[in-house]
Amino acid sequence: MVLTLAVMSFIIFVLVEIMPGDAAQTVLGQSATPESLAALRESMGLDDPLYIRYGRWAGAFIHGDLGESLYMRGVQINTIFWRKVGHSVILALTALVFYVPLSLFFGVLAGVKAGKLTDSIISFFGLATMALPEFVSGIILITVFAIKIPLLPITSIIPIGETLWENLNILVLPALSITFVMFGYVSRMQRSSMITVMNSDYIRAAVLKGMPQGYVIFRHALKNALLPTITIIGMNMGWLFGGLIVVETLFGFPGLGSLTLSAIKTRDVPLLEASVLFITFIFVISTFITDMMYAFLNPRIRFKRGEV
Amino acid sequence: GGQKDAEGTQQEAEGKMIIRIADQVPNLITPGVWDGQVFSLNSSIYDYLIEMDAETGKLIPALATEWSSEDGKVWTFKLRKGVKFHNGTVFTSEDVKYTIEMTQDPDMGHLKKEDFAVVESISTPDDFTVIINLKEVLPTFMYQMTDYHMAILSSEYDYDKLGESAPMGTGPFMLKKLIPKESALLVKNPDYWQPGLPKADELRIYFVPDIDASVSMLEAGDVDIVPQISPIIKKRLEVSEGYNVVSPYQEHRYIAMAADREPFDDNNVRLAFKYCMDPEILGKACQGTFEKDIYYNETPLLNKHEQYKDIPFRGRNIEKAKELLAKAGYPDGLTVKFYYASDHPYGNEIAQTLKEIAAPAGFTLDLKGFPRDIYLSQYWMNEPLLLTGWGGRTDPSMMLTLAYHSKGPWNESHMNDPEVDDLISKIKSEIDDLQRQKYYDKLQEVFFERGTVINIQVPYLVGLSNTVQDYRQPVTMITQLKYACLK
Amino acid sequence: MKTMFLLLKRNPLAVLGIVILFIWIFAAFFGPSFLSYTYTEMDMDHQMSLPGEYNHLLGTDALGRDVFARIIYGSRSILTVALMTSLFSSIAGILIGFTSGYFGGLIDMIFLRIMDIVMAIPPLVLAMVVLGILGDSTIFSLTLIVSIAYTPATARVARGALLSCKGNEYVDAARIRNESHFFIMFVEILPNTIGPVIVEITARFAYSIMMIASLGFLGVGLQPPTPDWGMMVIENKSIIKTASWTVLYPSLAIASLVIAVSLFSDFVSKVMIHEK
Amino acid sequence: MKNRPILEVKNLDVVYKTLTDEIVALKDINLQVGERESLGIIGESGCGKSTLFYAIMGYLPSNGNSTGEIFFKGENLLEKGQKEMMEYRGNRIAMVYQNPYSSLNPSLTIGYQLDEVTMFHRRFSRKEARKVSIQSLTDLHLGDAAGIVHRYPHQISGGMQQRICIAMALLCRPDLLILDEPTTALDVTTEAVILDIIGELKEKYDMSLIYISHDIGVVNKVSDRIAVMYRGEIVEKGSQNTIYQHPDHPYTRALINCMPRSGIVKEEVRLNTIQGYVTRRSAAETGCPYIARCEKKAHDCEKGYGLKENSPHHFSACTRAYAVDVPDRERTALKKVEENYDEEKNILKIENLYKYYGRQGKKIRALDGVTVSLDRNNVLGVVGESGCGKSTMGLTVSGLLKPTKGKLFFDGMDISVSWEKRTPDTLRGIQLIFQNPGRSLNPSFTIETIIGRPMKKLLGIKSKVERRKRIIAILKKVDIGEEYLNRKATHLSGGEMQRVALARAFSISPDLLICDEPTSALDVSVQASVLNLLGDLQQESGAAYIFISHDLNIINYFSDYIMVMYLGRVCEYGRKDEVVGPPYHPYTEALLSAVPDVDPSLKKRTIRLEGSPPNPTKKIGGCPFAGRCHRQIGEICINVPPPRVEFSDTHFVYCHLSKEEMQGISS
Numbered sequence A: 001m002v003l004t005l006a007v008m009s010f011i012i013f014v015l016v017e018i019m020p021g022d023a024a025q026t027v028l029g030q031s032a033t034p035e036s037l038a039a040l041r042e043s044m045g046l047d048d049p050l051y052i053r054y055g056r057w058a059g060a061f062i063h064g065d066l067g068e069s070l071y072m073r074g075v076q077i078n079t080i081f082w083r084k085v086g087h088s089v090i091l092a093l094t095a096l097v098f099y100v101p102l103s104l105f106f107g108v109l110a111g112v113k114a115g116k117l118t119d120s121i122i123s124f125f126g127l128a129t130m131a132l133p134e135f136v137s138g139i140i141l142i143t144v145f146a147i148k149i150p151l152l153p154i155t156s157i158i159p160i161g162e163t164l165w166e167n168l169n170i171l172v173l174p175a176l177s178i179t180f181v182m183f184g185y186v187s188r189m190q191r192s193s194m195i196t197v198m199n200s201d202y203i204r205a206a207v208l209k210g211m212p213q214g215y216v217i218f219r220h221a222l223k224n225a226l227l228p229t230i231t232i233i234g235m236n237m238g239w240l241f242g243g244l245i246v247v248e249t250l251f252g253f254p255g256l257g258s259l260t261l262s263a264i265k266t267r268d269v270p271l272l273e274a275s276v277l278f279i280t281f282i283f284v285i286s287t288f289i290t291d292m293m294y295a296f297l298n299p300r301i302r303f304k305r306g307e308v
Numbered sequence B: 001g002g003q004k005d006a007e008g009t010q011q012e013a014e015g016k017m018i019i020r021i022a023d024q025v026p027n028l029i030t031p032g033v034w035d036g037q038v039f040s041l042n043s044s045i046y047d048y049l050i051e052m053d054a055e056t057g058k059l060i061p062a063l064a065t066e067w068s069s070e071d072g073k074v075w076t077f078k079l080r081k082g083v084k085f086h087n088g089t090v091f092t093s094e095d096v097k098y099t100i101e102m103t104q105d106p107d108m109g110h111l112k113k114e115d116f117a118v119v120e121s122i123s124t125p126d127d128f129t130v131i132i133n134l135k136e137v138l139p140t141f142m143y144q145m146t147d148y149h150m151a152i153l154s155s156e157y158d159y160d161k162l163g164e165s166a167p168m169g170t171g172p173f174m175l176k177k178l179i180p181k182e183s184a185l186l187v188k189n190p191d192y193w194q195p196g197l198p199k200a201d202e203l204r205i206y207f208v209p210d211i212d213a214s215v216s217m218l219e220a221g222d223v224d225i226v227p228q229i230s231p232i233i234k235k236r237l238e239v240s241e242g243y244n245v246v247s248p249y250q251e252h253r254y255i256a257m258a259a260d261r262e263p264f265d266d267n268n269v270r271l272a273f274k275y276c277m278d279p280e281i282l283g284k285a286c287q288g289t290f291e292k293d294i295y296y297n298e299t300p301l302l303n304k305h306e307q308y309k310d311i312p313f314r315g316r317n318i319e320k321a322k323e324l325l326a327k328a329g330y331p332d333g334l335t336v337k338f339y340y341a342s343d344h345p346y347g348n349e350i351a352q353t354l355k356e357i358a359a360p361a362g363f364t365l366d367l368k369g370f371p372r373d374i375y376l377s378q379y380w381m382n383e384p385l386l387l388t389g390w391g392g393r394t395d396p397s398m399m400l401t402l403a404y405h406s407k408g409p410w411n412e413s414h415m416n417d418p419e420v421d422d423l424i425s426k427i428k429s430e431i432d433d434l435q436r437q438k439y440y441d442k443l444q445e446v447f448f449e450r451g452t453v454i455n456i457q458v459p460y461l462v463g464l465s466n467t468v469q470d471y472r473q474p475v476t477m478i479t480q481l482k483y484a485c486l487k
Numbered sequence C: 001m002k003t004m005f006l007l008l009k010r011n012p013l014a015v016l017g018i019v020i021l022f023i024w025i026f027a028a029f030f031g032p033s034f035l036s037y038t039y040t041e042m043d044m045d046h047q048m049s050l051p052g053e054y055n056h057l058l059g060t061d062a063l064g065r066d067v068f069a070r071i072i073y074g075s076r077s078i079l080t081v082a083l084m085t086s087l088f089s090s091i092a093g094i095l096i097g098f099t100s101g102y103f104g105g106l107i108d109m110i111f112l113r114i115m116d117i118v119m120a121i122p123p124l125v126l127a128m129v130v131l132g133i134l135g136d137s138t139i140f141s142l143t144l145i146v147s148i149a150y151t152p153a154t155a156r157v158a159r160g161a162l163l164s165c166k167g168n169e170y171v172d173a174a175r176i177r178n179e180s181h182f183f184i185m186f187v188e189i190l191p192n193t194i195g196p197v198i199v200e201i202t203a204r205f206a207y208s209i210m211m212i213a214s215l216g217f218l219g220v221g222l223q224p225p226t227p228d229w230g231m232m233v234i235e236n237k238s239i240i241k242t243a244s245w246t247v248l249y250p251s252l253a254i255a256s257l258v259i260a261v262s263l264f265s266d267f268v269s270k271v272m273i274h275e276k
Numbered sequence D: 001m002k003n004r005p006i007l008e009v010k011n012l013d014v015v016y017k018t019l020t021d022e023i024v025a026l027k028d029i030n031l032q033v034g035e036r037e038s039l040g041i042i043g044e045s046g047c048g049k050s051t052l053f054y055a056i057m058g059y060l061p062s063n064g065n066s067t068g069e070i071f072f073k074g075e076n077l078l079e080k081g082q083k084e085m086m087e088y089r090g091n092r093i094a095m096v097y098q099n100p101y102s103s104l105n106p107s108l109t110i111g112y113q114l115d116e117v118t119m120f121h122r123r124f125s126r127k128e129a130r131k132v133s134i135q136s137l138t139d140l141h142l143g144d145a146a147g148i149v150h151r152y153p154h155q156i157s158g159g160m161q162q163r164i165c166i167a168m169a170l171l172c173r174p175d176l177l178i179l180d181e182p183t184t185a186l187d188v189t190t191e192a193v194i195l196d197i198i199g200e201l202k203e204k205y206d207m208s209l210i211y212i213s214h215d216i217g218v219v220n221k222v223s224d225r226i227a228v229m230y231r232g233e234i235v236e237k238g239s240q241n242t243i244y245q246h247p248d249h250p251y252t253r254a255l256i257n258c259m260p261r262s263g264i265v266k267e268e269v270r271l272n273t274i275q276g277y278v279t280r281r282s283a284a285e286t287g288c289p290y291i292a293r294c295e296k297k298a299h300d301c302e303k304g305y306g307l308k309e310n311s312p313h314h315f316s317a318c319t320r321a322y323a324v325d326v327p328d329r330e331r332t333a334l335k336k337v338e339e340n341y342d343e344e345k346n347i348l349k350i351e352n353l354y355k356y357y358g359r360q361g362k363k364i365r366a367l368d369g370v371t372v373s374l375d376r377n378n379v380l381g382v383v384g385e386s387g388c389g390k391s392t393m394g395l396t397v398s399g400l401l402k403p404t405k406g407k408l409f410f411d412g413m414d415i416s417v418s419w420e421k422r423t424p425d426t427l428r429g430i431q432l433i434f435q436n437p438g439r440s441l442n443p444s445f446t447i448e449t450i451i452g453r454p455m456k457k458l459l460g461i462k463s464k465v466e467r468r469k470r471i472i473a474i475l476k477k478v479d480i481g482e483e484y485l486n487r488k489a490t491h492l493s494g495g496e497m498q499r500v501a502l503a504r505a506f507s508i509s510p511d512l513l514i515c516d517e518p519t520s521a522l523d524v525s526v527q528a529s530v531l532n533l534l535g536d537l538q539q540e541s542g543a544a545y546i547f548i549s550h551d552l553n554i555i556n557y558f559s560d561y562i563m564v565m566y567l568g569r570v571c572e573y574g575r576k577d578e579v580v581g582p583p584y585h586p587y588t589e590a591l592l593s594a595v596p597d598v599d600p601s602l603k604k605r606t607i608r609l610e611g612s613p614p615n616p617t618k619k620i621g622g623c624p625f626a627g628r629c630h631r632q633i634g635e636i637c638i639n640v641p642p643p644r645v646e647f648s649d650t651h652f653v654y655c656h657l658s659k660e661e662m663q664g665i666s667s
């Protein structure tokens, strides 16, 4: 994992290096002259060779210092970063709370009723939500729940002087648009694994042991059918935490996604490093947790080492 | 709108007037090194020596109460007394000196370095007088002090370290809280030198990168002011009640045709391109309506500048354009890449319209729109055909030196015309107004004949909730929020 | 072939998907010749006119361009890019996944690690960085980026498919004939993995449509005036309240195409299962 | 019928709707099972055996539809809803399936899966249920029952899993137990143990039993009466002895005759075959289902076809099994060709071969010092339980695996390297036939490519025309018509595929053919024809065979020499008559006793081999078989490697027993 992060951090440095433009350019914008650019680059330390910059950054990073933003001079990334991370974590968890039970429930339902009308309706609905890019479904949600029926705030701005906790309603629409995207994906996944499991020999055996249908579904099928879905949910965790660029931009949500986006736009390498590494970290961690969950639900893996 | 009103009264009940603004740009505030866009924050924290009247365009005293120069070389500024910085230090001539000297700081890359290179020396005979000696005659020098980069800084404050996290000036509002990339809270400066100002008690500025989200906030009553909206949003706001879209000033959109690159090195091609123009269509594309007198000319000047010479529009003439192209050796037309910043207001509208109207004459425009940062770093100044946005300048000469003198730092169209150079220097140093206007007239004729620029002027647009009064923003682009208030 | 028809008869949704898909393909090929407007033509007197008014079937946008014409023309670029990305990412994915799975060991480990890293970067971030490097959002560069972003996933599928075939004895039989690795991978194994790979390709097809649209949303999509559907939504999303048709119809177009492709892909996987 | 019927199936029809047409899976089935009676049902794959029992359980696939009546203790099960059926399933009728591993839920403990049965049907508390579960495991001779309940299915061996499934089925003391091929997936030795236990339990619990299998030998071991199914119909039913001794239906007779059994060897008689294979039956079809494959068919076969009681308790749909108007097909013997002496006789020599899988520290000793040699034109049969290293030996010889230690000589040449380093001639000379023909032929190639490719690659025949000529010739030899040239392998039946695989191997005239269980995936009737073909081809080409199988009957039928393997080592080697008759290695003895016999009169004592072979990752000092050996003589077996005891030039055994002791073992 450390290796992954190290490689990743270096790749980011290199990529931003070959990207045209740099932080100095974005700071100075159109008024930039070669001279002013050079001066600013020097004061930002952009003149040093890549490996020195990387070394400097990495050295500080190891000590927990995320460095200073290039674009916002004098601003320590540590002072702004964790706030946005916190927001994104809350948003991600809200979204999880929305979409996981929903898509699992409907996925299981569709799987059990495979081929029936219920299944077709759920599947089609899942497809339809999946087919809309986030910004389209987001716009639809805004139009319906914020403009036509003014129930929820249109944008997810935290009023000055307040915290996210006092404004939980701003989470709803972004979380719902994530739910839109994920619902179809996860429920379809769940449906197909449910079908596979329901057609398996051991389910047949359980039914022919005289177990009632509901019991068979919940005790025998579900645990096994959840396995692939859990993997899918886990694999998307990284995306959920940091890849929400589109949703966050659309709603003006002050989270990691929009921070990452602005870091790219301003070539703010240390900020981009912090964001992407955090996302990668989440990705790696959630993969790890997924594996653990997988093992917990799947004894075949749990006892892979040792035992019998 | 209704929701907003309810909140407005609520604020009234608290007895505070709070103006809320959604700004698109992230906070970047160190004076001198920002790309001039985040005005609500800076122009509220800092003050300038001279202000411009938003209505009349006249210069009015601010931190300087008087300014004068006999010969255009030695300038004397008398400073206002009793002004304090937010941290309590008294504003003196040292601070002005410091601010101007900062432009030449080699470590900083100050954006006004070029303009202030003419400063020979600065002396401060007393705490409230500054004398500036220039190297050459420059009758328009005082205009430089209205520039948004020239916010007056305290000589005793460490801007290098604190400029981004705790910016400080003498301005009408003081920064109370800043959450980078999210929001800023400014409160009234109780000791502001201008009696009765600022009118508002608090400014709340949200940094919202997506313009649609900002406008949605306006519509939902979450903010009162959204600067820099795009024309398409203007159309959106115009159809509903409760908002105003104001355009405090005009900006340039220059189409720069590089004078030293194929195909525009041939004036026939430039002329052919000019003959394709249709101000009416361009105006409609940008604005939905057409106001002929403001929108179009072929010189670097704004039509609104008093120096502008009203040369009649040459008229759209495709036949003529084709003829000129043929003469230049392109009887079958030609393909050129057209570079522009796609995320800049009017960029897409102008680019797409140009493509459409230039096509019949044989110009095939290959549109290349990029995010502004990429456009500026990669293509600007390098490509033969560009669309660039320029803010208006208080005095047209400022623009001429920068962008049309052969040695101008931002000579994007690679203009290299001795006559133009000559006229520009004459304009710069001529003290006599009448004589200067003659040079201006001549210059504009030259541009009409063989210039490298097509100048489409577009309104800078600000969306306001209609409770906002006295939103003032002159062509210096500095928002004078101290005047603004809520009904 | 006959079973295909019978399967179709049983799956009205698949029929729907295929019909929509055909409509779009037809529209892309022949649509423009039936139109009275081009996609750039500006009807400056009728900006944002309602659908049906002034001879504009689906209305016009803020620049007075015919929405219907733009949607029809737009089917070309979107089908091209989506097709190319799914093709590129599958070719690259197959090459990488096959090499990785076939040789196993260290190569496999390195490839997997690299793919993990690429997958850990949010695809949009990756795309924006790479687009920044390439400089220009052309159909080609977009294709390249979306392909890069999707290659790891495809590679994993291809690798999985290869591994499930690799154990088959016909591979052993080929080995002890001393066939080249290339022959075994691409002549012996590839045709047999085509099932899951095709399903993956069709799924990618839908995803790339969405990703290109999202890139447009972030301002790095195709160049205007290309009538890209995602870009049409984005260009006009500000006026959704006043001229909803400018957003609605392109969104519907995206959704209908993605749904059609997904239904088709479901159908393909059904056929694949049936073939077995 | 001796007893009151407990189950009565009347006029049962089952139809499956598929995409293209309707398949008649069962047609007009009439069956009774009496109390305490055991009924065996035999038939080839696809005859509808499983369908019959899903119909009884009321659990047909969703596209299946049944009509008729099924009375269980007087109640018509077909009229019951799913809810009511719950009362019967697992409680009064229980079922055991072919594949124990896939019928146990992988994510629940064994105990949980056992307990729930009694908790539901008997409303036992968790504690009571657990007690009963452990008891029932103990009844099945599972040691450490209390420990097993905490394990998960993947943690126990296949044989144990199947015993657990049986225990589960018996928890509620059902009146009827249905076993659907419960031992097909298991080793012969395990199979023998399970069959033994089933017989024992039947007596103990007084229940009725239905035993489904395609192997008449297995059915004979446990059933009183036998019903023969063919393409959805019961074509013959009667007592065990009648069916074996005097089958009335030509299908029954053919089926019995195509099984290799003790006493039959290829030099003496070729196996009977049934041409063609079981096809699906469409709704339009009427009359005799067997007519397409019947040897004894006559012009009036359609007339009067239908199940009749021809003699007491013996029903048959046809009585032409021994009809004389159509003579029996002659079953010629395979005459061994004269040996060719101008060449070196020996073709393969394996010297002290070791093959380890896995990494250091967790090595799996798949081959642990095997020495054997094989002459031209001879067949070496290799038997042993699953996992004893048979395939590994084959793969090492073929070059797919590189030996860890030891030497291989092919035709005098050292070939102890993997395929990359072998000469094209060696690669050509050694060919492999795999167990699963479906997986050994590339499904996306045509038959022509499949056979042509090795010709091009190893014989260097560049001309397509030439290749095609040869392909047609070789296809003809394996009885496949020219019209198959452009077909894909997936469109062939299992038997056809295996014949194509043979054609591919023989197209380049190999000197040594390794057959790794070439027939165990095939139906008995097809197995016979493939075995015959293998024999013919060998005779013709003079190639030597390594013939791997776990079925001693087949080995005995087909080989010249037999090698018995256990845990990567050789137990016994010799000419086949030397190996199958005493003196034996105790393991050979156990294997022989476990082989189910087709002839029900040949009752023999089964030696129950408990447990499974030891973990191959552990190094074993003594005799690997010691732990399970019924003739173990003490510590020496565990600690000292067994010596090689030679009985003749060609016959030796590795065992601590003395020559005399071994000779004393009677058959």
Ligand SMILES: Nc1ncnc2c1ncn2[C@@H]1O[C@H](COP(=O)(O)OP(=O)(O)OP(=O)(O)O)[C@@H](O)[C@H]1O
Binding pocket: D016, D017, D018, D023, D024, D025, D043, D044, D045, D046, D047, D048, D049, D050, D051, D052, D061, D062, D063, D064, D214, D279, D280, D281
């Ligand atoms: N769900 C189904 N749909 C269509 N046809 C089916 C279905 N299940 C079984 N069949 C067909 O019905 C026939 C009988 O199948 P069944 O499984 O009962 O045979 P079997 O005798 O048990 O075979 P095996 O020995 O292979 O288990 C076969 O031809 C089979 O292909």
Ligand SMILES: Nc1ncnc2c1ncn2[C@@H]1O[C@H](COP(=O)(O)OP(=O)(O)OP(=O)(O)O)[C@@H](O)[C@H]1O
Binding pocket: D357, D358, D364, D365, D366, D384, D385, D386, D387, D388, D389, D390, D391, D392, D393, D550, D616
């Ligand atoms: N590729 C492999 N990696 C690790 N262990 C293996 C591998 N192949 C086989 N083994 C192990 O080696 C031992 C011998 O396996 P092999 O397949 O040769 O047995 P077999 O006698 O052919 O069994 P079967 O009758 O089941 O085919 C077994 O314990 C098996 O688990």
Ligand SMILES: [Mg+2]
Binding pocket: D049, D050, D051, D180
């Ligand atoms: Mg069966």
Ligand SMILES: [Mg+2]
Binding pocket: D390, D391, D392, D516
């Ligand atoms: Mg084997």
